[in-house]
Amino acid sequence: MRPHLFTLQSVALLGALIAATSGISDTTLDAEHQSAFHSQLQCRCLPSQACWPSVSTWTTFNQTVGGRLIATTPAARECREPYYNKAKCDEIQENYTSVVWRQNQPGAIINHNWETLNGQGCLGANQTTPCHQGSVPLFTVNATNVADVQASIRFAAHNNIRLVVKNTGHCFLGRSIAPHSLNLWTHHMKDMQVADAFVPEGAPQGTQGRGAIVLGAGVQWKEAYKFISQYGREVVGGGEGSVGTSGGFCLGGGGGPLSPRYGLCVDNVLQYKIITANGELRVANAYKNKDLFWALRGGGPGFGVVVEAIYKTHPALKNVNFAEIIIVAPEQAQMDKVVQDFYARQPAMSDEGWAGLAIVDRTSMMLRYFLPEAPNTQAKASLKPFLDYARSIPGVAVVGERVDDHAVYYTAWQDYVSIIPDKSAGANTVLGTRLIPRRLLESAKGVESFTSALRQLQDDVRDFVPKGGYLMFLSAGGQVAKGNSKDTSVLPAWRTTLLEFMLMAGWSDDTPVPQQLHIQQTVTAATEHLRKITRESGTYVNEADPNEPDWQRSFFGSNYPRLRVLKHKYDPKGLFVCRKCVGSEDWDNDLMCPRRP
Ligand SMILES: Cc1cc2nc3c(=O)[nH]c(=O)nc-3n(C[C@H](O)[C@H](O)[C@H](O)COP(=O)(O)OP(=O)(O)OC[C@H]3O[C@@H](n4cnc5c(N)ncnc54)[C@H](O)[C@@H]3O)c2cc1C
Ligand SMILES: *[C@@H]1O[C@H](CO)[C@@H](O)[C@H](O)[C@H]1NC(C)=O
Ligand SMILES: *[C@@H]1O[C@H](CO)[C@@H](O)[C@H](O)[C@H]1NC(C)=O
Ligand SMILES: *[C@@H]1O[C@H](CO)[C@@H](O)[C@H](O)[C@H]1NC(C)=O
Numbered sequence: 183m184r185p186h187l188f189t190l191q192s193v194a195l196l197g198a199l200i201a202a203t204s205g206i207s208d209t210t211l212d213a214e215h216q217s218a219f220h221s222q223l224q225c226r227c228l229p230s231q232a233c234w235p236s237v238s239t240w241t242t243f244n245q246t247v248g249g250r251l252i253a254t255t256p257a258a259r260e261c262r263e264p265y266y267n268k269a270k271c272d273e274i275q276e277n278y279t280s281v282v283w284r285q286n287q288p289g290a291i292i293n294h295n296w297e298t299l300n301g302q303g304c305l306g307a308n309q310t311t312p313c314h315q316g317s318v319p320l321f322t323v324n325a326t327n328v329a330d331v332q333a334s335i336r337f338a339a340h341n342n343i344r345l346v347v348k349n350t351g352h353c354f355l356g357r358s359i360a361p362h363s364l365n366l367w368t369h370h371m372k373d374m375q376v377a378d379a380f381v382p383e384g385a386p387q388g389t390q391g392r393g394a395i396v397l398g399a400g401v402q403w404k405e406a407y408k409f410i411s412q413y414g415r416e417v418v419g420g421g422e423g424s425v426g427t428s429g430g431f432c433l434g435g436g437g438g439p440l441s442p443r444y445g446l447c448v449d450n451v452l453q454y455k456i457i458t459a460n461g462e463l464r465v466a467n468a469y470k471n472k473d474l475f476w477a478l479r480g481g482g483p484g485f486g487v488v489v490e491a492i493y494k495t496h497p498a499l500k501n502v503n504f505a506e507i508i509i510v511a512p513e514q515a516q517m518d519k520v521v522q523d524f525y526a527r528q529p530a531m532s533d534e535g536w537a538g539l540a541i542v543d544r545t546s547m548m549l550r551y552f553l554p555e556a557p558n559t560q561a562k563a564s565l566k567p568f569l570d571y572a573r574s575i576p577g578v579a580v581v582g583e584r585v586d587d588h589a590v591y592y593t594a595w596q597d598y599v600s601i602i603p604d605k606s607a608g609a610n611t612v613l614g615t616r617l618i619p620r621r622l623l624e625s626a627k628g629v630e631s632f633t634s635a636l637r638q639l640q641d642d643v644r645d646f647v648p649k650g651g652y653l654m655f656l657s658a659g660g661q662v663a664k665g666n667s668k669d670t671s672v673l674p675a676w677r678t679t680l681l682e683f684m685l686m687a688g689w690s691d692d693t694p695v696p697q698q699l700h701i702q703q704t705v706t707a708a709t710e711h712l713r714k715i716t717r718e719s720g721t722y723v724n725e726a727d728p729n730e731p732d733w734q735r736s737f738f739g740s741n742y743p744r745l746r747v748l749k750h751k752y753d754p755k756g757l758f759v760c761r762k763c764v765g766s767e768d769w770d771n772d773l774m775c776p777r778r779p
């Protein structure tokens with residue numbers, strides 16, 4: 183088995199002060215309501231069954247969506263017999279692992295392990311095994327407007343077909359793909375506008391407008407950043423530019439390097455336009471559909487399909503320092519000292535305004551950290567005690583050290599993502615993650631227990647993550663901790679979090695299924711070392727282990743009961759069911775039939 187290479191992928195999220203969700207009662211479902219809801223759920227229709235729409239019904243639907251219905255096949259199909267096509271296969275071989283290429287294929291997602299079904303699929307560009315449909319949807323609507331979205335939702339609901347929503351296909355929990363399904367593909371809904379004085383619909387007369395960015399469902403962060411930089415404004419988005427602005431990212435929280443300064447994405451939403459399960463276009467904001475607005479800011483996908491998101495913008499940042507530091511050690515013993523010292527400094531660095539990402543393994547560490555709105559001399563002086571300490575350990579060397587001053591955030595961000603290769607997709611990836619509370623890092627004892635848990639975790643995954651590599655994001659604290667929008671459904675633990683830990687594990691395509699399962703189970707078990715010392719915390723729903731235990735509590739905490747009620751209110755038949763999404767415990771493991779009570 184080829185060990186999975188540790189690829190740098192994301193830059194994530196954040197968190198801060200207890201979300202005393204004032205005004206929100208902890209509504210729960212009583213047994214009677216629960217069973218009434220459950221009785222509305224029915225198994226999805228399969229192509230082999232009489233309920234499946236006829237060819238002429240599909241043809242009529244295709245006309246309704248302007249001929250934008252695509253019979254969807256696995257992305258590598260034309261490299262396999264009997265579908266082999268030289269020109270197409272050359273393109274596939276060239277681009278199979280490209281993020282940009284994969285996101286333009288209706289049937290592909292970023293992490294291709296989710297494209298299989300019961301161990302069968304069509305993975306890899308250079309295989310000779312038969313090509314199976316796997317979990318690749320049967321049909322895709324290449325949506326370009328609201329009417330396409332409404333028609334697709336109504337068609338799936340009316341014919342009781344499994345519906346899946348795919349934007350960029352980045353989901354680590356395989357939520358943007360489903361077998362026997364109709365795929366509502368939002369990637370090409372690219373409208374973007376800037377507003378100087380946006381006033382939410384339904385706001386009282388005289389409400390002061392504010393700077394905002396209006397984003398169609400398919401806009402990606404790299405597009406939004408470039409666009410907004412021309413207006414001398416900033417918007418809080420992902421560290422990774424290929425992530426979507428308006429889909430899963432913000433529904434689940436949404437964070438990146440500017441979050442410590444401006445909060446999570448959910449703290450910055452001004453308004454959503456969303457199509458709910460009955461096909462209705464609704465506006466959700468602080469004045470209209472307030473309960474839905476709450477659910478859409480942290481509750482994850484499953485409440486409808488967002489067609490437009492409007493986020494706050496902020497004045498352009500000046501003097502943005504970007505530091506890239508690389509430290510190497512001969513053995514883990516020395517590296518552990520460096521790492522321990524570094525984590526002990528995180529509360530103070532957060533207070534100074536730093537944010538960023540550390541990529542750590544047994545013998546090396548790379549920092550990619552930002553300090554906005556500070557003189558370059560201050561940024562350098564701030565890092566000096568840590569670098570001096572690292573150098574003082576025999577054998578340890580600082581082999582890379584630059585702290586660059588950027589006049590604007592946009593170029594600092596481009597520098598930050600410059601090491602992320604486009605060809606990092608089309609692999610088998612699962613995560614083990616945890617939000618690390620600030621309080622753990624405020625005492626020497628806490629830091630010691632943290633680093634010792636990390637060491638044990640590295641040992642547990644040694645067979646398939648030999649170098650023990652992981653990512654650690656400083657993307658919470660600061661404004662995330664202040665919780666500038668207490669009325670969100672995001673996991674309350676974000677407000678007391680400082681760091682996000684992320685282990686990425688994977689396997690090669692030829693790994694036998696039992697071994698794949700073993701790797702997944704080992705990741706879940708190894709993360710327990712961190713769960714054990716952070717019981718009050720949880721994990722970021724968008725960057726989570728698909729096998730996360732007790733996921734309702736871990737992803738949503740005390741907000742779960744109310745989210746479940748709202749799920750039933752807006753999606754009573756579970757049209758938008760997805761893996762470990764709110765209300766999915768009402769369904770079987772494959773989410774095709776309701777679970778027998
Ligand atoms: C390489 C990489 C880097 C990342 N970097 C970051 C980061 O910096 N910060 C961060 O916070 N997260 C990051 N993430 C995690 C990211 O937030 C999640 O993967 C998120 O779900 C992506 O949303 P999407 O819409 O782009 O992707 P998709 O996989 O297309 O969608 C994700 C989920 O949202 C649903 N969905 C999509 N569009 C809509 C819509 N319009 N309406 C309703 N539901 C919709 C889908 O059905 C699916 O359930 C990263 C992930 C990857 C793979
Ligand atoms: C939908 O219609 C378009 C235009 O007529 C056609 O090219 C396409 O193949 C049709 N899709 C399906 C699934 O039949
Ligand atoms: C895919 O590969 C072809 C070569 O066959 C190349 O010309 C093209 O630019 C690639 N497309 C993408 C999106 O990378
Ligand atoms: C497939 O093989 C070609 C030619 O040997 C190589 O260039 C390409 O990287 C391979 N693609 C994958 C996805 O392994």
Ligand SMILES: *[C@@H]1O[C@H](CO)[C@@H](O)[C@H](O)[C@H]1NC(C)=O
Nearest residue numbers: 252286287288324325326370
């Ligand atoms: C989807 O629609 C967009 C916009 O019309 C078009 O550019 C793209 O080629 C289409 N993709 C597919 C796979 O049909």
